[in-house]
Amino acid sequence: MTAVAVLAGLAVIAVFMGFVMHGRTVYCITFEADGPVVTRGTPPAGFLSGCRDIARLYGITEGQVRCVRTAAGHRLRFSRNLPERARQPLRNVWEPPPPGGGGGGARARG
Structure with a gap:
């Protein structure tokens, strides 16, 4: 009975973490036999082109690259089945967006 309760608790935590991670994903690129395919969001065109070359x-x-929003900015996350030797070249072609929420600008008049 206790094992069932532990498994149920782990399942609830896994579902919760899935929702949290899904909300932070900016874009996702999935590698298939035909090349990289955008499965969520809109990545920069230069990064998608670099992914094609590296693939x-x-x-x-096979594999996935996700751009995830964190408190410190954006980061790339790689799936386990993406080869280690291809991760650094992907980081090299990725240009992270500038930090901050915008410059503010002049106050509106009127």
């Missing part, structure tokens, strides 16, 4: 060079046919 071709390293023979990547």
